Amino acid sequence: MNDLLSPGSLVTIAGGVLTVVGSIAYASGNANLSLPTIFYGIPILLGGLALKSSELPPARRITPKSQLKNERQAATPELGKLLGDVTRWKYGQKAHLESSLESLKLWDEDKPPQLLEIEEICPSGHYGLRLRFACEAVPIQLWQEKRNRLSRFFAKGFEVTITPLKGDRLDLFLLPVGVSASDKQADAREGDSGETDSGETVNG
Incomplete structure (x- = not known):
């Protein structure tokens, strides 16, 4: 579609x-x-x-637009711009966030990293984003070395956590300083004890 x-x-x-x-x-x-x-x-x-x-399709949007609407509007505008940028069609680019990744020295001209999906998250009531990348020719170790610079790059007052996954994939969590990505799993476990949250997506 x-x-x-x-x-x-x-x-x-x-x-x-x-x-x-x-x-x-x-x-x-x-x-x-x-x-x-x-x-x-x-x-x-x-x-x-x-x-x-020359078409580049949008990154898969995990969280429906109808969810976390208030949190999205109240969050720092840089996150909304980032979300909007990677969830639209691009032309003449090899990857989403191409100029940003080039600036961060996380780029390979032949096999650049590919943003596969983006998810809005709200651990402990703090709005943030999870971005899943296929690293391609850029090793995960380099991403980890650039973590501090990544934290300063996207939005003021936010920090990046990188979680390696199977193969050449990683999850990049962008959350306010002091908020742990592990809080998301804790919130999910609390939700399991009551009514199921339809917005929670389990990713392999």
């Missing part, structure tokens, strides 16, 4: 429809319809295909 709804796909479909309609009109001798539709359709189709070739 995301592929179908991308801007590149919509432009390609529009150009394809115009081109087909113009070709049919030309074959049936309807010059008034065929000339303008082919004239506009082919460039639009080619433009759409060019967009598709």
Whole structure:
């Protein structure tokens, strides 16, 4: 569904429809319809295909927009900008947060890190984000070495915790200073004793 709804796909479909309609009109001798539709359709189709070739899909958004709405609005605006930036279609970029990762020296031109998903979390009532990366050619050890700089980079008053996962993946937690990512698991365990929180997502 995301592929179908991308801007590149919509432009390609529009150009394809115009081109087909113009070709049919030309074959049936309807010059008034065929000339303008082919004239506009082919460039639009080619433009759409060019967009598709440079398309970067949004990172998977784990937390629905309807959840944590108040916490999101009350949080530091840098987090909202980060969330919005990585959950939209990009063109001409190899990875989300490309310029940020380059600045942080967490970049490889051939196999850059890929942001797979982003989750809004609220451990102990403190709003933050969890970003899951596939490290690709950038070793996890380098991410850990850059942790202090990462903490200063995204938002003032926040710090980064890095949790290595299987393979070349890691979870990057961005939370207010003094708030531990482990508080999220504690909140989840407390929720299990009562009504299930539909917003809690279990990630493998």
